[in-house]
Amino acid sequence: MDDSDAKKFQKDLNGGLVSLVLLAVLDRSPEDLYGYEIAKRLASAHDGALIFKEGTIYPVLRALSAGGLLTSRIVPSYSGPPRRYYRITDPGRAVLAEWKAIWQSTRGFVDRFIE
Amino acid sequence: MNRSAPRSIDQYLRQLREELAGEDPALIQDALYDAEEYLRAEVAAHPEKSEADILEIIASTYGAPDEVAAAYRETETKVRAAMTTPLAKAPESAAGRFFSVYSDPRAYTALFFMILSLATGIIYFTFTVVGLSMSAGLAVLIVGVPFFLLFIGIARVISLAEGRLIEAMTGVRMPRRPPHPGAPAGFWSRVAAMLTDRRTWSTLLYLVLMLPLGIAYFVIAVVGLTVSMSLIFAPLVGLAGRLGILFAVDHVHMHVSPEWLDTVWALPLLFAAGVLLLTLLMHLSRAIGRLHAAYAKALLVTRG
Numbered sequence: 001m002d003d004s005d006a007k008k009f010q011k012d013l014n015g016g017l018v019s020l021v022l023l024a025v026l027d028r029s030p031e032d033l034y035g036y037e038i039a040k041r042l043a044s045a046h047d048g049a050l051i052f053k054e055g056t057i058y059p060v061l062r063a064l065s066a067g068g069l070l071t072s073r074i075v076p077s078y079s080g081p082p083r084r085y086y087r088i089t090d091p092g093r094a095v096l097a098e099w100k101a102i103w104q105s106t107r108g109f110v111d112r113f114i115e
Numbered sequence: 116m117n118r119s120a121p122r123s124i125d126q127y128l129r130q131l132r133e134e135l136a137g138e139d140p141a142l143i144q145d146a147l148y149d150a151e152e153y154l155r156a157e158v159a160a161h162p163e164k165s166e167a168d169i170l171e172i173i174a175s176t177y178g179a180p181d182e183v184a185a186a187y188r189e190t191e192t193k194v195r196a197a198m199t200t201p202l203a204k205a206p207e208s209a210a211g212r213f214f215s216v217y218s219d220p221r222a223y224t225a226l227f228f229m230i231l232s233l234a235t236g237i238i239y240f241t242f243t244v245v246g247l248s249m250s251a252g253l254a255v256l257i258v259g260v261p262f263f264l265l266f267i268g269i270a271r272v273i274s275l276a277e278g279r280l281i282e283a284m285t286g287v288r289m290p291r292r293p294p295h296p297g298a299p300a301g302f303w304s305r306v307a308a309m310l311t312d313r314r315t316w317s318t319l320l321y322l323v324l325m326l327p328l329g330i331a332y333f334v335i336a337v338v339g340l341t342v343s344m345s346l347i348f349a350p351l352v353g354l355a356g357r358l359g360i361l362f363a364v365d366h367v368h369m370h371v372s373p374e375w376l377d378t379v380w381a382l383p384l385l386f387a388a389g390v391l392l393l394t395l396l397m398h399l400s401r402a403i404g405r406l407h408a409a410y411a412k413a414l415l416v417t418r419g
Binding site for chain 2 (some may be wrong): 034035036039040043053054055056059060062063066078079081083084095
């Protein structure tokens with residue numbers, strides 16, 4: 001019971017955070033990245049313990065791309081189906097800056113009560 | 116989840132497909148594509164481990180099929196809500212509902228699609244007929260097989276592009292990724308699977324049928340537009356003629372029968388008939404857009 005409550009809370013929190021993190025990762029990366037690479041970058045940054053499943057980033061990448069915040073291109077691969085490489089767009093950077101500010105002020109607000 | 120954990124990539128993809136049963140076929144195609152990209156990359160990145168070993172930990176990294184399916188469902192709902200312009204509230208009165216079609220962007224894009232479909236229809240038809248007949252002719256030669264495979268490959272790319280066009284024009288969800296290639300297998304068994312896949316043939320059928328359909332759509336759109344537009348502007352011409360302003364275009368011959376249509380009183384009626392016809396055309400295009408999207412989905416996306 002406790003476990004599933006914790007999971008639900010984490011999931012509710014993740015709603016917009018996954019998008020924010022993906023935009024930030026693609027903003028910092030000098031080259032285009034594909035889904036698996038992004039997933040592995042996130043996993044290694046957090047000692048392999050992700051707060052969300054790697055599978056959940058793919059639909060978010062697609063949604064960001066559909067919203068014009070990312071562009072993508074397809075490159076053939078030897079290991080499986082062709083890979084889709086993503087890159088952040090200028091509107092994506094603008095949104096990222098806005099979301100960063102929102103996240104920082106939200107975090108400051110929440111911390112004031114729980115610390 | 117009481118189902119046994121998947122032990123291979125194929126099992127994983129099959130379970131994911133089962134979890135997504137009932138969802139939009141286009142969404143299923145995208146989800147399977149993404150999952151396969153990840154799983155195959157993971158296997159390739161750890162050559163020392165077996166596929167079964169990697170699949171064992173996949174539920175804690177990529178996520179179990181049911182979790183992944185849930186993520187796609189949720190994102191899809193959110194994106195659809197965010198991306199589609201909220202429908203204007205339907206007016207209460209019957210007349211308001213009838214004319215509200217002018218505020219629906221789908222009606223305009225569907226009309227545009229109908230006009231465009233003559234061009235795409237000609238291209239698709241030519242491509243398919245030339246490709247099929249050349250494949251048949253080259254079949255006895257060694258280049259016959261690669262030529263046919265290339266032809267089918269291009270047909271699949273066209274089908275994906277047509278899907279994107281239809282989604283842009285009608286708003287009906289179509290695949291954003293190419294179809295999932297299926298289980299890894301030898302070259303010849305892949306060729307055999309492709310030849311027995313119903314979708315290969317239904318795609319070719321769609322491309323051939325686009326010509327007659329495109330002609331019909333084009334005729335409906337162009338005839339509907341010209342007739343309604345000339346009715347709408349007929350009163351202007353009639354009035355100008357009566358006032359003697361039309362001298363500059365004296366080569367315009369107006370043949371009006373029956374006689375009563377040539378009276379001043381008929382002019383507002385002509386205008387009303389034109390507006391009515393144009394509105395009906397907008398309704399018709401919107402309906403054709405929806406029907407065509409459903410038809411395209413049946414032939415291009417649904418798996419046999």
